[in-house]
Amino acid sequence: MNESFTLKNFYFYLIVIAFLTVAVFPYNPVLGTIGVIAWVLTASYAYRSVKKYNDIVNDQFNNLHKDFEKITERTIFSMPFPLVVTDREGTIVWHNSLFGELFDAEILKGKSLPAYIEDLADEETGLKAVENGTEVEIKEQPYRAYNSVVDFQKNGKEDVLSLFYFVDHSQYRHMERLYEDEGGVVLVVEVDNFDEVVDGAPTSKKPLLIAEIDHRINEYFRSQNALVRKFQEDMYLVVLRKVDILPIVEQKFDILDKIREIDVENTVSVTISAGVSRPGLSFIEAYKEADTCLDVALGRGGDQVVLKNDETYTYFGGKSKAVEKRNKVKARVLGIALRQLIDKSNRVFVMGHKNADMDAIGAAVGVMRAVLNQNKEGYIVLDDVNPSIEVLIKVMKREEPELFKRIVSGEYAEEAIRQGDLVILVDNHKPSFTEYPPLLERTSNVVVIDHHRRGSEFVADPVLSYVEPYASSTCELITEMLTYMYDDTELTNFEANALMSGVVVDTKNFTFKTGVRTFEAASVLKRAGADMSQVRYFFEDDYDTIVSRAEVVHNARIIFDNIAISRLEEDMPNSVLVSAQAADELLGIHGIKASFVLTKKKEVIHISARSFGDISVQLILEQLGGGGHLNMAGAQVKSDDMDAVEKQLTDAIADYLEKDKGEKEQ
Numbered sequence: 001m002n003e004s005f006t007l008k009n010f011y012f013y014l015i016v017i018a019f020l021t022v023a024v025f026p027y028n029p030v031l032g033t034i035g036v037i038a039w040v041l042t043a044s045y046a047y048r049s050v051k052k053y054n055d056i057v058n059d060q061f062n063n064l065h066k067d068f069e070k071i072t073e074r075t076i077f078s079m080p081f082p083l084v085v086t087d088r089e090g091t092i093v094w095h096n097s098l099f100g101e102l103f104d105a106e107i108l109k110g111k112s113l114p115a116y117i118e119d120l121a122d123e124e125t126g127l128k129a130v131e132n133g134t135e136v137e138i139k140e141q142p143y144r145a146y147n148s149v150v151d152f153q154k155n156g157k158e159d160v161l162s163l164f165y166f167v168d169h170s171q172y173r174h175m176e177r178l179y180e181d182e183g184g185v186v187l188v189v190e191v192d193n194f195d196e197v198v199d200g201a202p203t204s205k206k207p208l209l210i211a212e213i214d215h216r217i218n219e220y221f222r223s224q225n226a227l228v229r230k231f232q233e234d235m236y237l238v239v240l241r242k243v244d245i246l247p248i249v250e251q252k253f254d255i256l257d258k259i260r261e262i263d264v265e266n267t268v269s270v271t272i273s274a275g276v277s278r279p280g281l282s283f284i285e286a287y288k289e290a291d292t293c294l295d296v297a298l299g300r301g302g303d304q305v306v307l308k309n310d311e312t313y314t315y316f317g318g319k320s321k322a323v324e325k326r327n328k329v330k331a332r333v334l335g336i337a338l339r340q341l342i343d344k345s346n347r348v349f350v351m352g353h354k355n356a357d358m359d360a361i362g363a364a365v366g367v368m369r370a371v372l373n374q375n376k377e378g379y380i381v382l383d384d385v386n387p388s389i390e391v392l393i394k395v396m397k398r399e400e401p402e403l404f405k406r407i408v409s410g411e412y413a414e415e416a417i418r419q420g421d422l423v424i425l426v427d428n429h430k431p432s433f434t435e436y437p438p439l440l441e442r443t444s445n446v447v448v449i450d451h452h453r454r455g456s457e458f459v460a461d462p463v464l465s466y467v468e469p470y471a472s473s474t475c476e477l478i479t480e481m482l483t484y485m486y487d488d489t490e491l492t493n494f495e496a497n498a499l500m501s502g503v504v505v506d507t508k509n510f511t512f513k514t515g516v517r518t519f520e521a522a523s524v525l526k527r528a529g530a531d532m533s534q535v536r537y538f539f540e541d542d543y544d545t546i547v548s549r550a551e552v553v554h555n556a557r558i559i560f561d562n563i564a565i566s567r568l569e570e571d572m573p574n575s576v577l578v579s580a581q582a583a584d585e586l587l588g589i590h591g592i593k594a595s596f597v598l599t600k601k602k603e604v605i606h607i608s609a610r611s612f613g614d615i616s617v618q619l620i621l622e623q624l625g626g627g628g629h630l631n632m633a634g635a636q637v638k639s640d641d642m643d644a645v646e647k648q649l650t651d652a653i654a655d656y657l658e659k660d661k662g663e664k665e666q
Contacts, residue, residue, distance in 0.1 A: 018039055020035055021035030021036055021038075021039060080098070081098065081165045081166060081167055082095075082096065082098040082099035082101075082102055082138075082143075082165065082166045083095060083096045083098070083099055083163065083164070083165045084096075084099045084108075084113060084163075084164050084165075085161055085162065085163050085164075086113050086127060086161070086162045086164070087159070087160065087161060087162075088127070088159070088160045088162075089112075089126045089127060090112055090113045090114050090120070090126045090127030091110060091111070091112060091113070092108050092109050092110065092111050092112070092113055093109065093161065094109065095108055095109070099166075102138055102139060103116055103139075112126070113127065113164070114126060114127060114128070116138075117136055117137075117138055118137075119134075119135075119136035119137060119145075120136065120145070120164075127162070129147070130145050130147050131147075132145075132146045132147060133145075133146065135169060136166070138166065141168070141170050142168075142169040142170055142172075142173050143166040143167060143168055143169050144166070144167045144169050145164060145165075145166055146164070146165050146166075146167070147162060147163070147164050148162070148163045149161070149162050149163075150162075150163070180242060180279065180280070181241060181242055181243035182241055182242070182243070183241065183242045183279030183280045184239060184240075184241065184242075184279065184281075184283060184286060185239070185240055185241065185242055185244075185245050185276065185277055185278075185279050185286070186237070186238070186239055186276075186277045186283065186286035186287050186289075186290045187221075187226075187236075187237075187238035187239075187240075187274050187275065187276050187277075187290055188235070188236075188237060188238075188274065188275050188287070188290040188291050188293075188294045189217060189235070189236040189237075189238060189272055189273070189274040189294075190234055190235050190236075190272065190273050190274070190294060190298070191213060191234040191235075191270065191271075191272050192270075192271040192272060192273055192298075192302040192303060193268065193271075193302075194233065194234035196268050197209070197266060197268045197269075197270050198210065198266075199268075200266050200267035200268035201264060201265060201266040201267070202265050205264045205265050205266070208264050209262070209264045209266055209270075210233075212262050212264060213259070213262060213270060214230065216255075216258055216259055216262065217236055217255070217259070217272070220255045220258060221238050221240070221255075224240060224244045224245070224247065224248055225240060225241070225244045226238050226239065226240035226244060227239045227240065237287075239283075241279075242279040245276070249307070252316050252317075253274070253305040253316040253317065255272070256271070256272065256303060256304065256305065256316070256317045259271060259272050260303075271302055271303035272302075272303070273294060273297040273298050273302045273303065273304060273305070273306075274293075274294060274297065274305045274306070275289075275290040275291060275292065275293025275294030275295070275296070275297055275305075275306050275308075276290060276293055276305060276306065276307040276308065277289040277290040277293070277308060278308050278309070278310070289308055290308075292308075293306040293307065293308050293313065294306070295454075296313060296454050296456075296458075297315075298454075299429075299453065299454025299458075299465075299467040299469070300315070300318055300453035300454045300455075300469060301318065301453050301469035301470065301629075301630070302469075303317055303318065304316060304317030304318035305317055312456050313456045315619075315622075318453070318616065318618075318619065318630075330466075330468075331466075331477070331480045331481055331484060332484040334464065334466045334481065335480070335481035335482070335483075335484035335485045336484065336485065337464055338370065338424075338447065338464060338481060338485065339370065339374065339485045339486075341422055341445070341447065341463065341464060342370060342371055342374045342376055342422065343374050343376070345376065345420065345421055345422035345445065346376075346377070346418065346420060346421055347376065347377045347378065347379070347416070347417070347418075347421045347422070348367075348371045348376055348377070348378040348379070348421070348422045348423075348424060349378070349379050349381055349413050349417060349421065349422070349423045349424070349439065350364045350367045350368060350371075350378065350379070350380050350381065350423075350424045350426060351364075351380075351381040351413075351423060351424070351425055351426070351434055351435045351436065351439060352364055352382075352425075352426050352427050352428060352434075352435055353427055353428035353430075353433045353434060353435065354433060354434070354435055354636075355384075355386050355388075355576050355601075355606075356382060356386065356388075356389055356435065357388050357389065357427075357502075357505060357577075358388065358389060358392065358498075358501040358502045358504070358505040358506075358538065358539075359427050359473045359474050359475055359502035359503075359505060359506050360426060360427040360428070360474070360502075361380075361382070361389045361392060361393075361498065361502075362392075362473075362474075362475045362478075362498040362499045362500075362501050362502030362503075363426035363427050363449065363473075363474040363475050363477075363478045363499070363502055364380045364382075364426055365380075365396075365403070365494075365495050365498040365499065366475060366478035366479065366482060366491075366495065366498070366499045367424050367426060367449075367478060368380060368403060368406065368495075369482065369489065369490065369491055369492075369495050370481075370482060370485055370486075373485075373486055373489075373490060378406060379406050379407070379408045379413060379416075380406055380407045380408070381408060381409070381410055381413045381435050381436055381439065382407050382408075382409075382435060383409050383410050383435060383436065386573070386574065386576065386577065387545070387573055387574030387577050388574065388576070388577040391537065391538050391539075391540065392498060392501065392538050393407075395494065395497075395534075395537075395538070396494065396498075399492075399493075399494045400492065400494050400495075403494075409436075410435060410436025410438070410439060411436075413436065413439050414436065414438055414439055414442060417439065417442045417443060418442075418443075419442070419443055419444070420443065420445065421442075421443050421445065422443070422445045422446075422447065423439060423440060423442075423443055423445065423446045423447070424446075424447045424449065425446065425447065425448045425449065425450070425459065426449050426450070426474050426478070427449075427450060427451070427452075427473075427474040427502075428450055428452070429448045429450045429452065429454060429455075429457075429458055429459060429465075429467055430455060430457045430458070430627070431457065431459055431460075432457060433636075440459065444461070444463075445463050446459050446462045446463060447462060447463060447464040447465075447466075448462045448464070448465045448466065448467060449466045449467075449474060449477055449478065449481075450466070450467045450468075450474060451467070451468055451469060451470075451471040451472070451473055451474050451476070451477060451506075452467075452469065452627060452628055452629060453469045453618055453627060453628065453629060453630075454467050454469075455622065455627040466481075469629065470515070471513075471517070471518075472503060472506055472507045472512075472513045472514055472515065472518040473502050473503050473505075473506035473507065473518075474502065475498075475499045475500070475501075475502030475503045475506075475521075476502075476503055476517065476518055476521045478499065479499050479503075479521040479524055479525060480517065480520075480521055480524075482524075483524055489524075489528060491525070491528040491529070492529070493528075493529035493530070493531065493534075495528075496525045496526075496528040496529045496530035497529075497530050497531060497534045497535055497538070499525050499530070500522065500525045500526075500530040500532070500535050501535045501538045501539070503518065503521065503522060503525070504535055504539075505539070506632075508584065510522075512631060512632070513629070513631070513632075541581075544572075545574055545577070545578055545581075548568065548570070548572065548575075548578045549578050549581050549582045549585065551568075552566050552567070552568050552578065552579065552582035552597060553566070553582055553585050553586060555567065556586055556589075556595075558592070559650065559653070560653065560654070560657060561591075562591055562592055562593040562594070563592070563593065563594045563595070563596070563615070563653060564586040564587075564589060564592045564594070564595040564596070565595070565596045565597075565598075565646070565649070565650075566582065566586065566595075566596075566597050566598075567597065567598045567599065567642060567646070568582070568597065568598070568599035568600075569600070569642075571599075571600050571601060571602070575599040575600070575601055575606070576599060576601060576606050576608070578599070579597040579598070579599040579606060579608045580597070580608040580634075582597045582608075583595045583596065583597045583608040583609060583610045584610055586610070587610050587611070587612065593611060593612055593614050593615050594609065594610065594611035594612075594614075594615040594617055595609065595610050595611070596608070596609045596617075596649060596653075597609075598642055598645060598646060598649070600640070600642060603638060603639075603640055604636050604637065604638055604639075605636070605637045605638075605639050605640075605642055605645040606634065606635070606636055607621060607624065607626065607634060607635040607636075607637070607645075607649060608634055609621055609628070609632070609633045609634065609635075610631065610632055611630070611631045611632075612631060613630055613631045615656075615657075615660075616630050616656070617629075617630070617631065617632065617633040618630055618633045619656055620633070620649075620652050620653055620656045621633045621634065621635040621652070623652040623655065623656075624637055624645075624648060624649065624652060625637065
């Protein structure tokens with residue numbers, strides 16, 4: 001029987017002997033006396049055994065405590081980390097030699113720890129409380145700090161000691177940087193308008209042109225250690241590391257300029273567009289992201305590179321005009337697809353942008369013709385009739401009363417729409433700029449038809465997207481699609497006039513962004529009964545509008561030698577229209593290359609911008625959340641302080657001009 005078992009049973013023995021002694025003593029005093037003696041002996045033995053056991057345990061504990069103190073002391077002094085002990089205020093009480101070596105000092109006792117490690121400084125307490133694993137910087141090297149705090153009594157008062165030890169994190173940081181630098185990046189490169197470019201070269205030079213394009217793309221990316229593969233006649237897949245793409249980003253993808261310099265007697269300039277993924281994705285995810293970025297680049301007119309960041313996009317290039325495509329296959333394919341979507345839908349809701357203009361309302365009227373041709377129920381979503389479309393709406397009410405009844409408010413459309421119904425956005429691709437944004441959340445079937453350069457904000461997963469920046473207007477795109485959807489468009493005179501008005505307003509009477517397809521669309525509308533005198537009637541202005549426009553032009557000032565900027569201070573019903581017209585007129589001033597007009601509408605500052613193309617007003621206004629085209633753009637800034645918004649605009653112009661100057665010098 002072991003000792004611990006004996007000690008556990010002594011109490012039982014004593015109780016049994018005491019019970020027997022008490023029971024026997026009255027009957028046999030001798031046996032009772034023997035019992036008493038046995039009980040005393042047993043109790044004495046138990047006492048000595050317990051005392052001996054306790055002494056052994058105490059000796060073992062004391063020896064263990066001394067051994068533990070020795071082990072702890074040796075461990076602390078031999079710890080391969082810099083260690084330091086401080087008091088409550090951060091004054092160094094003790095440190096090991098490794099900590100002293102960090103600061104080339106043998107003795108730091110009595111000095112302040114935050115004075116040497118700023119990341120541990122606290123304005124109120126002097127020493128910052130840190131969580132274990134907090135990263136700090138010591139002599140420009142990364143360390144992870146670990147902290148243990150001990151409360152104790154000293155001279156009857158509470159005191160605190162803090163033990164800090166620091167683990168060198170530089171190797172981990174190096175591995176982290178190495179992992180990031182080695183992350184794969186995927187680019188998808190497309191030659192813009194490849195067929196048109198090749199067709200524009202002499203027959204004998206076509207093979208040379210294709211070879212030169214292929215050579216420059218391969219040479220440029222292979223010089224950066226990239227893998228380049230051509231998988232279509234106009235498409236390239238490029239794979240490289242993040243560390244290898246950084247120099248390309250610093251050079252702002254000058255491949256765009258190198259490709260543009262190709263000249264083998266081709267009449268159409270060679271340009272490329274590319275989408276770039278983020279590093280760290282799987283190759284399948286990276287390819288999909290790069291392909292999406294390429295769609296954005298093409299949607300903005302091509303001749304540019306779009307790089308995906310965490311939440312937004314970064315754009316390179318995009319300073320050349322979108323080239324008109326002679327190939328109409330896309331218009332035919334998408335026109336047929338739109339007809340099928342309309343045919344499968346129960347109802348169709350057509351919606352433009354806020355403060356609708358002639359292009360937006362004209363395009364909506366054109367889409368409604370397709371809806372009516374399919375014998376479907378359709379509506380135009382329009383909350384406010386602004387002065388720029390007021391005359392057209394009046395004529396619609398008089399000449400097309402059934403169509404006029406199809407104009408509904410956003411709230412009505414939201415209540416009426418059902419999942420499966422079709423929403424068609426025209427002249428806009430940004431959800432926040434639509435006439436009634438909540439409507440997009442009521443159905444997953446959304447079609448986008450627009451001619452503005454695509455921005456970072458875009459409708460999520462549209463079932464059909466037709467964004468062509470080369471086009472003069474959305475009305476041009478709609479007219480072209482209608483000719484492929486039906487042998488006879490069945491356009492009424494009013495509908496033809498409405499579509500023609502959209503073309504006229506966005507081309508400034510066929511002087512801006514007017515290509516062969518623009519005139520072809522105009523000829524279709526003319527044959528359908530468009531009357532230019534009636535179209536002109538849509539644009540007639542009242543006396544107050546003319547006076548206000550003249551006042552804006554009169555108050556304009558010139559900045560950066562060739563940019564005109566002005567304001568329309570009065571919040572008028574047609575202030576947005578007046579500011580746009582004034583921006584057009586300011587371009588008529590000799591030497592002016594771009595114009596900007598600000599006007600206040602409720603709690604929003606509208607900016608209308610125009611240029612001749614040398615200055616990209618689109619890139620400037622994108623910095624303020626706007627967008628548009630190279631020579632025609634707009635922005636809406638939520639603010640009631642016009643001075644502050646004008647300062648933002650001026651800064652954006654200065655930033656653009658500085659970057660443009662730097663690129664030209666390179």
